[in-house]
Amino acid sequence: MTSFQTLDDLEPGQRLLVRIDVNAPVEDGVVQDDRRFARHAETVQELLADDHAIALLAHQGRPGRDTFVSLDQHAAILSDHLDRPVEFVADTCGEEALSAIDGLERGDVLLLENVRMCEGELPEEAPETKAETELVRTLSTEFDAYVSDAYATAHRSHASIVGFPLVMDAYAGRVMEQEYRANTAIRERAFDGPVTMILGGTKAEDTIPVVEQLADVVDHFCLGGIIGELFLRADGHDLGYDVDGTELFDHQWEAHSETITDALETHDTTVVLPTDLAYKDDGDRAETAVEGIEKQTSYLDIGSETIDRYTDRIADSEAVYVKGAVGVFEDERFANGTVGILSAIADTDCVSVVGGGDTAHSIELYDLDEDDFTRVSIAGGAYVRALTGASLAGIDALECDS
Numbered sequence: 001m002t003s004f005q006t007l008d009d010l011e012p013g014q015r016l017l018v019r020i021d022v023n024a025p026v027e028d029g030v031v032q033d034d035r036r037f038a039r040h041a042e043t044v045q046e047l048l049a050d051d052h053a054i055a056l057l058a059h060q061g062r063p064g065r066d067t068f069v070s071l072d073q074h075a076a077i078l079s080d081h082l083d084r085p086v087e088f089v090a091d092t093c094g095e096e097a098l099s100a101i102d103g104l105e106r107g108d109v110l111l112l113e114n115v116r117m118c119e120g121e122l123p124e125e126a127p128e129t130k131a132e133t134e135l136v137r138t139l140s141t142e143f144d145a146y147v148s149d150a151y152a153t154a155h156r157s158h159a160s161i162v163g164f165p166l167v168m169d170a171y172a173g174r175v176m177e178q179e180y181r182a183n184t185a186i187r188e189r190a191f192d193g194p195v196t197m198i199l200g201g202t203k204a205e206d207t208i209p210v211v212e213q214l215a216d217v218v219d220h221f222c223l224g225g226i227i228g229e230l231f232l233r234a235d236g237h238d239l240g241y242d243v244d245g246t247e248l249f250d251h252q253w254e255a256h257s258e259t260i261t262d263a264l265e266t267h268d269t270t271v272v273l274p275t276d277l278a279y280k281d282d283g284d285r286a287e288t289a290v291e292g293i294e295k296q297t298s299y300l301d302i303g304s305e306t307i308d309r310y311t312d313r314i315a316d317s318e319a320v321y322v323k324g325a326v327g328v329f330e331d332e333r334f335a336n337g338t339v340g341i342l343s344a345i346a347d348t349d350c351v352s353v354v355g356g357g358d359t360a361h362s363i364e365l366y367d368l369d370e371d372d373f374t375r376v377s378i379a380g381g382a383y384v385r386a387l388t389g390a391s392l393a394g395i396d397a398l399e400c401d402s
């Protein structure tokens with residue numbers, strides 16, 4: 001395991017830059033879930049008890065998506081969790097931000113604007129390059145130390161994750177530490193019976209490598225969501241295209257079609273694909289078989305037959321991992337797949353781990369009981385990457401000699 005400094009090593013009463021991940025599902029501009037806020041608030045409470053002055057750095061969404069919004073409401077949600085004011089400044093490393101940072105006193109909490117609005121935060125590049133960005137060069141001189149609590153973004157080599165630890169005294173926050181240890185422990189568990197993994201959601205770059213890297217551990221990968229459709233397209237079915245204004249398929253297909261086709265050929269008995277899908281017809285849920293599919297529309301959930309096939313496998317499994325939702329569960333008409341799968345897992349005694357910032361939200365939305373799962377990670381891509389045993393850039397950046 002990687003050795004890093006934790007809050008136990010941090011001297012009290014310092015000026016701290018703390019990277020958290022409160023990236024949340026957002027609908028019509030409004031944050032829908034506060035699970036990540038609650039976890040990071042515990043880290044912040046601990047830091048406040050040690051009399052630090054705290055500036056928080058975080059992101060929301062990705063440029064170009066409608067979840068890419070300002071963090072002003074995030075400050076209010078954090079304030080509720082901390083039961084004290086959290087000041088927000090609509091700037092990350094410009095004059096306005098520096099002036100607010102300058103005024104920070106011990107016991108204060110300040111949230112800076114969405115760091116992905118700042119030039120240099122994206123794209124993923126080497127830590128040395130990220131340390132040279134204006135963001136890192138400007139903010140690093142304003143603080144005594146950097147605390148990295150954003151485990152859910154630890155798989156991204158972004159400036160706010162890997163740049164600061166190169167030039168500042170760096171510590172892992174409690175969320176970073178706990179998620180890292182728990183996910184590493186899960187990876188190291190061995191099972192005698194079948195292991196099933198449900199892979200869905202929207203992010204091909206996080207999900208597809210998992211099929212290759214966990215093929216010796218997982219007996220069946222049951223696919224749904226955008227990922228399922230991309231695999232169905234590779235399997236020769238006429239779907240998995242951007243229609244109705246979506247921008248989820250074509251660029252991902254361009255980037256990953258070869259990997260998907262290879263994975264399908266190599267693991268044809270391990271990868272399990274939907275045999276029916278659901279779509280919207282005159283405002284209602286309708287279903288169609290995948291075989292011979294011709295209708296160019298947005299498919300928004302796996303169909304009833306697929307749900308039955310997947311839940312049968314879950315019932316026979318000794319362990320089930322979930323990454324990503326198999327449908328647009330935020331719309332009740334298309335929640336059958338996600339809720340059906342999670343309920344089936346909750347009904348078994350198997351070891352079960354659910355990951356994903358959006359996916360975990362479905363547990364709360366549909367009144368499922370978090371205690372019915374062995375573990376619910378607040379991270380998505382980072383959790384599933386950790387399961388494969390691959391390193392996380394944000395953890396590597398914190399590494400120090402033990």
Ligand SMILES: Nc1ncnc2c1ncn2[C@@H]1O[C@H](COP(=O)(O)OP(=O)(O)OP(=O)(O)O)[C@@H](O)[C@H]1O
Binds near residue numbers: 224325327329
């Ligand atoms: N067929 C589909 N079409 C469009 N969106 C879909 C479809 N199936 C699932 N989704 C969406 O996928 C989202 C969850 O996937 P996402 O890739 O964000 O994964 P996550 O693991 O939950 O989160 P993260 O990786 O961000 O922590 C849900 O919000 C759901 O609406």
Ligand SMILES: O=C(O)[C@H](O)COP(=O)(O)O
Binds near residue numbers: 203
């Ligand atoms: O929700 C997540 O998975 C993290 O906040 C990372 O977000 P990203 O996938 O947009 O980099």
